[in-house]
Structures are given as structure tokens and as C-alpha cells.
């Protein structure tokens with residue numbers, strides 16, 4: 001067999017395997033479904049004073065809170081802009097509300 005043809009066949013096979021693995025990973029992610037939503041009553045949420053609705057933050061109790069601070073404009077929020085519930089680096093494996101807030105809020109630059 002010609003070594004160039006052989007290498008080409010190996011590359012084609014590897015590409016096909018990679019595409020199959022990517023498809024399987026995507027299907028597994030679909031089956032797993034979305035991450036669960038963080039409940040404000042969970043221990044880490046309570047430790048960081050997480051609110052699902054920043055409008056309910058008591059500014060006297062949390063003097064670092066300023067109106068307009070929302071998870072949606074926090075540096076720690078990831079995921080897709082515009083989604084109501086998104087992942088946060090501080091709460092791995094959970095989703096926080098875009099209109100939420102917690103005491104480690106950092107404005108996104």
C-alpha cells in the first residue's frame with residue numbers, strides 16, 4: 001500500500017472517530033439536561049447571601065450592594081447572555097438567576 005494513501009486513510013478514520021465522539025458527547029449532555037437551579041437556602045448560597053431577586057436585597061444589611069448590581073452583569077456569570085438562569089463560577093454545577101445577586105458580586109469590566 002502507498003504510505004501517503006495509508007496516512008490519508010488513517011486521518012480520515014481519526015476524523016470520523018472524533019466526529020462520532022463529539023456527537024456522543026453532545027447526546028450525553030442533552031440527556032443530562034440543564035443544571036439544577038441554586039436555591040437560596042443551600043448552605044453555600046446562604047454563606048454568600050445569594051438572592052434570586054436582587055430587588056429584595058436589604059441595602060442596610062448588605063452595604064456593598066448597590067442598585068443595578070445583578071448576576072447578569074457580574075464577572076462570575078458564565079453561559080449564554082440573555083438566558084434567565086446561567087452558571088456562576090462561585091456555584092459549580094448550579095444555575096443562578098440573571099436578576100440575582102450575592103455578596104461577592106464583582107462588576108464585569
Ligand code: SF4
Pocket residue numbers: 050070071072074075076077088089090091096100101102103104105106
Ligand atoms: S458571584 Fe456574581 S453571578 Fe455569581 S451569584 Fe454572586 S452576584 Fe451572581
